[in-house]
Every structure is written in structure tokens, then in C-alpha cells.
Amino acid sequence: MADQQLFLDGVSIALNGRVLLAVSHRVEVGEVLTVMGPSGSGKSTLLAYIGGFLDRAFSATGKVFSGAEELTVLPAEERHAGILFQDPLLFPHMSVGGNLLFAIPPSIKGRAARSALVQEALEGVGLAGAASRDPDTLSGGQKARVALARVLLSAPRMLLLDEPFSKLDAELRSQMRELVFAKARTSRLPVVLVTHDEADAEAAGGPVIRVGQ
């Protein structure tokens, strides 16, 4: 289901009768659309609308398409949005491999096939051999890589990034950006990135939308 452009068709989101943001944009495969704006301007809310988990406090109009398919008529679990937040949100009671196995769609059967996908995903983020590790023993940067591997294994149609680099120090941050954007290109996924950091927008290299100004 990758390889589909993401189309935000006249999306407008309001809170208590006031429009927070309005966006119309086609995000191409491998492209990163960066959304910037002050705190409270509705950036995370836009990702929630795309992903299908908008809180009822908001009212929204406009459609979201993945290729020709309208997502806004589908429940969140059928939209296949891959989301990364500030926090990697790994399950602490599972090994790294367990966290990754959990994300693989059930349509992929067979223990050996699933296990091979986990190994491949870990190699792809520079963590070969980490499957048996306990997430609590990983550094912040390593956890972020596991979260990336996990979201890619879930066969998403797009990546929605809610400040996923903001807790990393400068060097890790720049490495992680490059890795995420490279994976989006090779996995043929459109990306929406929410950030406060101009350097993120620059590294993303795509269009930038400024909201709440």
C-alpha cells in the first residue's frame, strides 16, 4: 500500500468555532511536508485528523486521500498511518524483537518469515543483533531507531512525524533525520513532519507550511 501520494484536500480544523488551521496539499511519495507553527496552533491535531483519531472537541472538514482511496471515511485502524512521536513508546515488557514482531501485519504468516523481517528491519536501522535486548537497556537514539523499524514493519501508507527528533541531542538528531527521510524514500512513503526546528525543515528538503501565524 506504499507508493501512494497523500492528498490533504481542503482540510480545515476548528476548535470552539475558531479555525485552527486550513491546509490543502499533495504530498508526493518520498517527499516530506513540514508543518511549523507556534505551540497550540494545531499541528498535532492535523496529524490526528489524518490518522483518524481526532478528539471530539474539534470539528473538521475536508478529505484526506491515499492515492485514490479516501481515508477520511475509514476508521483509524484501516488508514495505516505510521506515526512517530517524541517518545519512542516501546513496550517495556517485551524485548526489542517482540516490539517489532507485534507490528508485523497478521497477513504475514509463519514464524520464520516474521522473524526474518524483524532481523532485516533491525539491520536497516543499524541495530543488527539487538532483537533479544530489553528496551530499557537501549540509549535514547537506539530506542528511536527501534521505533522507526517498528513503524516501517507495520506496512504504513504514510509516515506522520510529531516532533520525533526533539528529544535527541544535536548529533543523534541529525543522524536520525537522515535515516528517517532515507527510509521514507526507499519505502516510497509520503511524510508529514510536525516540528519547531528550522533545521528539521531544512533537512527534510520539502515544502513547508506555516500555521497559526
Ligand SMILES: Nc1ncnc2c1ncn2[C@@H]1O[C@H](COP(=O)(O)OP(=O)(O)OP(=O)(O)O)[C@@H](O)[C@H]1O
Ligand atoms: N482534546 C482536546 N480538547 C480540547 N482542546 C484541545 C485538545 N487537544 C488539544 N487541544 C487544544 O487544541 C489546540 C491545538 O493543539 P495541538 O496539540 O494540535 O497544538 P500543536 O500545534 O501541536 O502544539 P505543540 O507545538 O505545543 O505540540 C491547543 O490550543 C490545545 O490546547
